[in-house]
Amino acid sequence: MSTSLPVLGACPLDCPDTCSWVVTVRDGEAVGLRGNRDHPYTRGALCVKVNRYLEQVRSADRVLHPLKRVGPKGSGRFERISLDQALSEIAAKLTSIVEEHGGEAIWPYQGTGTLGYVQGESGQAGRRFWNALGASRHDLNICARAGNDGLRYVNGTPGGMDPETFALSRLILLWGTNTLTSGHHLWKFVQDARAAGAYVVAIDPIRTRTADQADEHLPIRPGTDAALALGLLHVVLEEGAEDRAYIEEHTTGWDEFEAEIRRHPPALVAEITGLPEERIRALGVRLAHTRPTGIRATMGIQRHAGGGAAMRVIACIPGVTGDWRHPGGGVAYSTSGYAPTGPDPRDDLLPHPVRTLTMTRLADGLDESVKCLWVYAANPLGSTSDQNRIRAALAREDLFTVVMEQFPTDTVDYADYVLPATMQIEHLDVHHGYGHMYMVWNEPAVEPPGECLSTTETFRRLARKMGLTEPSLYDSDLDLAEQTLAQVGISVEECRKQGWARLRVADPFVPFAEGFPTPSGRLEFVSAKAEAAGLPRVAGYVPSFTARTAPADRPHPLVMITPAAHTFLNTQFANNPELRKRSKGPRVMVNPADAASRGLVDGQAARVFNGNGEFRAYVEVSDRVAQGVVAAPKGHWPKLSAGANPNALVDERDADMGRGPVYHDNFVDVAPLSSEEQFEPLV
Structure with a gap:
């Protein structure tokens, strides 16, 4: 008689919510998947996508065996070869590239297909191997970088509110974020706040499904968010509602920032943003007199030429209103600032300093100096800018391209070799939700199908094929998980037993009660670091390319x-x-x-x-x-x-x-x- 076994795991996808899930296994097969009802944040719910995850695992087009190209690049024509042959031939090619051109001729192009600390982006999986070869550094900047930098200039960290404390907010600004599509578990806490009388505003160029559910929608002109933030603060000053005590005790650079605010009256901001002046004033009055105000801004808001400045100014709002005093007050962008850094990438293994190649500049970067492109957890022909130029670059016959993948994507069609990759229920990993305060454990539930290998096992086997002797290249998955969790004082046993563990922070969490991790120890309206980087000294409005281009000059x-x-x-x-x-x-x-x-x-x-x-x-x-x-x-x-x-x-x-x-x-x-x-x- 067969028995069913529950196995605790975690969603690996590039989403702030990082759900805890439960896989039901019967006779070695995953037969069910549901959310873990015990997880305090995700509470048993999965999204419309992940509800079909087991369909993906069993999909007919899954790549299960190594493939070697037999047709022209881009044709997607391959022959199946054995795993040993694939790894042997790839290892020989990598060795010859390093010997002839140096390790920097290799570009390890890692994406956010999984955010795991063992198998994915959070732990920079594979970087020890690439460092041992002296490969170029990969700058994985595709998601949140501009916003992260903007927040660091103000708060010293991209970390902010615990999203659970939105339940305590009395004004909620969902700024450039479609919560019900991209991180829907936050909505439960928004609903709790509304039940207690909170007012919810969606600020977004699109009337999204989230905007439909908000009390108010402000259809802002794309790329003008910083101007709106300054206009709202102008009204706060008109109302005399700035928290002078908080400004004096916990911030620096107020006089200069106040002058910047005064340069953005609502009438001017209305012209810039395309919003009616009376609606800007009305929200400004509400902001002035509602404590606590919680602002949720996610990655879409900063994907334009003034994106870092936008997050920088938005981060200043709770410094003016004093909302950082209160649970439920402040800004939530990413909780990654509280997470571990992951296993030591062993940069000391690099034989010499190496160049950095930028993920979002793939078309520019794939010049003749790059002899090998190694793509994993990424699909640049679907996700990266300027795809036509990327497609042309990938067609180079002299570019040795290896893709580790689960499915035959457009990028796979340009590979010389395809290595089959495991999916989440088939390998061990540990995750941090960048939209909550928990580490989440992923136990492998079933054996990998075919000849699929995890990211870590692929690099361990390649290291052996290439005769590399550095011991850290062979750390087990459990070793890597232990190294990660130890950084935040959590044991593997604790996380593994219940499937998750809360970071060692207060509950409720007021992030800057003891000061800010900035050079001054205060919230910085004015940043010497920004000035040294060639950026404006004072937080202010930097328009997007489209917002600053006059109609007559638009191509x-x-x-x-x-x-x-x-x-x-x-x-x-x-x-x-x-x-x-x-x-x-x-x-x-x-x-x-x-x-x-x-x-x-x-x-x-x-x-x-x-x-x-x-x-x-x-x-x-x-x-x-x-x-x-x-x-x-x-x-x-x-x-x-x-x-x-x-x-x-x-x-x-x-x-x-x-x-x-x-x-x-x-x-x-x-x-x-x-x-x-x-x-x-x-x-």
């Missing part, structure tokens, strides 16, 4: 933003038939006035284009976007959607801080397809 008239799709996580799950069906195909949302002037009707196939290229999508005519703005949800694989991916149009430019990407800061136009053009995405 194309519409501003495109690329929000998260409800059914995909970046490009993950975009090969799931049911989720692709629910996505209703690649879409571009167009305001009725812009649609009418272009002869576009709802449901029509159209081309979206600029100087970088084009993609095709179905038009959704809607007043959910303002005139002059279009929204094209990201996530579709080009190969499964007739090339429909908006990143083909995204410039390979940098934000103002951290070389962050600019996914929401590009000009485009939209036109109907001609009668001769065909568009039949494989939905």
Whole structure:
């Protein structure tokens, strides 16, 4: 008689919520998956995507064996080879590249496909191996970098509120975040606050499903968030509601920042943001007199040329209002500032200093000096800017490309070798939710299928093939987990037993009660570090590229933003038939006035284009976007959607801080397809 066993695990995806889950295993097979009801934050709920995770594990297109290219690059033509042959041939090629060109000719291109400390991005999995080879450093800047830097200039850390304390907020600003799509577990705490009388405002260029549920929606012009923050603070000053005692005791640079606020009266801010002056004033009055105010801002808000400055100014708001005094007051962007750093990457193994190559500059970076591109937990042909140039670079016959993957993505089609990768229920890992205060354990529930290897085991076997003798290259997964958890005073036994452990912080948590981790020990309205980096000394408004470009100078008239799709996580799950069906195909949302002037009707196939290229999508005519703005949800694989991916149009430019990407800061136009053009995405 077969018995069912529950196995505690964690969602690995690039989402702030990092759910604790329970896998039901029967006769060695995973037969059920549900959220862990005992987890204090995620409370048993999984999202629409992860509810289908076991379908993905068993998907017919899963890569289960090593593949070697037999056709032209980009053709996706491979032959199956044995794991030993693949690792032997790859090891020999890596050795020859290092001997002939030096280790820096290798670019280990790691993504956020998993955020684990053992297998993924949080622990920089594989970096010890790459350091031993002297490979180039990979700057994984694609997600949160500009916002992280902006927050550090003010608070000294990207860490802020414990999101659970939103239940105590009385005014909640959901700023540039679609909570019900990208981190829906926070909504339970928002609902708790509303039950106690809280007022909820969504500030977003799109009227999202979250905005529909808020008490108020402010459809701000893309890239003008810092101006709005200054305008709201101008009203706070008009009301005489700044917390002078808090400013005096806990901040520095107030006089200069106050002068910056005074330069942004609501009338001017209305012109900049496209919002009615009376609505700016009304929210400013509410902000002035409501304690505590909690602000939730996530990564979308900082993906433009002024993104770091936007988060910097927003971070100043609770310094003016004194909200950091209160549980439920402040800003929540990422709790990663409280998390461990992960296993020691052993940078001392590097034979000499090496260059750094930037993730979002892949098209520029793939020049002749790069002889090997090693892609893992990433799908740059679906997720990275300026895809047409990346595609051309990947077609180089002299570029040795290895992709570790679970599915045959567009990027896989350009590989010389494909190594099959495990999925979350098949390997050990430990995670931190960057939207909550818990470490979460992932126990392997089943054996890997076929010849799939975990990230760590792949690099251990390659190290052996290459004759590398450094002992730390062979640390076990449990060793790596122990090294991570020890940094925050949590034992493996505690985390493993219940599937999670709270970080060693107070509950409720007031993050800066003992001061700020800045050079001054105070919240810094003025930053010497920012000034030394060539940035403005005082926190202020830096407009996005599109916001600062006059209409007459615009190469194309519409501003495109690329929000998260409800059914995909970046490009993950975009090969799931049911989720692709629910996505209703690649879409571009167009305001009725812009649609009418272009002869576009709802449901029509159209081309979206600029100087970088084009993609095709179905038009959704809607007043959910303002005139002059279009929204094209990201996530579709080009190969499964007739090339429909908006990143083909995204410039390979940098934000103002951290070389962050600019996914929401590009000009485009939209036109109907001609009668001769065909568009039949494989939905």
